[in-house]
Amino acid sequence: MAEPADVDGEEAPAPFELYALRYAVHGGRAPADNFLHADPHDAGSDLAYFIWLARRDAEIYVIDTGFAADAAAARGRTLLRTPSEALRLLGVDAAQVEQVILTHLHYDHAGTLTEFPRACFHLQAAEPAYATGPCICRPEARAVFDVENIVDYVRALYAGRVTFHDGDRRLAPGLWLHSVPGHSAGLQCVRVFTRRGWVVVASDATHLYANLARRNPFPIFVDEQALLRGFERLVALAPSLDHIVPGHDPAVIRAYPAPHPSLEGIAVRLDEPPLLSWQELAR
Template sequence: MSGPIENYRVYAIKYAHHDRLASVNFIGGDPHDEPMPLDYFVWAVVGESRVFVVDTGFDAQTAKQRGREVLTPIETGLKKIGIQAGEVEDVIITHMHYDHAGNRNLFPRARYHIQDREMSFCTGRCMCHGALRHTFEVDDVKAMVDRVFEGRVQFHDGASELAPGLSVHWVGGHTGGLQVVRVHTARGWVVLASDASHLYANMEQGRPYPIVYNVGDMLEGYAAVHALADSEAHVIPGHDPEVLRRFPAHERDTEGWIARLDATPR
């Protein structure tokens, strides 16, 4: 893709929270078993002429079904940074789990970017097994199939450049087709790792998260995301509350809610 590399603004927008213990965040548990909650995020990548929303979260109904708590609707967080959900033209789906691919009607104009392998994974024989399908919502999968037939899905196979300075990269592991997003910013190359690593501790300690399709790919994914980023401080995990402590807030009143990942960490 031709054109100069752009510096994008990158936002982490927290929309939900779940209290839990450390023992459920690592294969093999954790001997300390202290509180280690998860935050739920979507991300926005904002350039001079294009906006990319990364993942679409879940809504209040799904939260109730799964015992989660929606704190602020995603569309409210996007509006706070100047993005109208109904006008978004590009949505990147890192993977099809319920907390990343919900809110099915929120982006009516968008083209969705997804890996070939993820679509095959969530519609194929692996979904015959309850242990693999329980983190998917069938209506989210059906909605993606509908978009395929509407001509609103762009498939990717491995690494693809979506715009100068923005690309997606398959890593797998957590699901069969999980992809991460590499973004060029004023502070260098940032990687939105999504669930390639739920927490900083998963990748820093080499201790995988227990919801996993292929443990080997997950472990290799830790190295892959660091190779794509300019430093460890440029890799952003998918669910760690620490993200909102390490990076400055978008505005004073978004402390603990919306952070700027293209800014220098605090």
């Protein structure tokens, strides 16, 4: 049931539909690939790669733009469909989308920008400051970025199609950006009001359910302490743990219902209650 008002005291806005769309996967991962403090006796978890869609009548917000075949080949990922192909399955034409939220600029979240030629891109100002600044002189720091994506971002910037945010910001009634740096310098999560209340799309503030449950970070970050504080921020923003959606957990696909039988394994509705409890998913 939808909440009567949001946490900021506003009257409850009209709810968004909210979807996760899986476009790629990566298997054969060891525990140390997914946890900073890994137990070698644990089984490794695969990763799933998602973009997200918030839709309310004619309002459309795409969250992240994924990657395409060139990045998949270069990094050994299995591309199931391009992000624009995934959106098309829900009746959304990437070429017509006007609002795109980039949670951060890592290669798997900010590729295919040219597939969204009409979009305004929303991101935290700290993210491109890091991605184009002195830290990127270090090969280790730039490994998670794709230079062509950054060039596409700069072209969008020079075309007047980037909106910067510095901290938390309401983009629309029922849709908020929240700064959760740590994994990247300007990571933001997205809080969306749906018919089941507020849902927090965590993106890489927690890759897997288990990262948050164990307070055990994914081993790619710019600031470990900030990342740990981000875990607590996610919990504070969500009505319950069942309202937090991690950025890369393959369990998301089985945790929520598909919008149509033809989309099983491709898309799920995050505005529906989960089919499994958070505790089950975090094992």
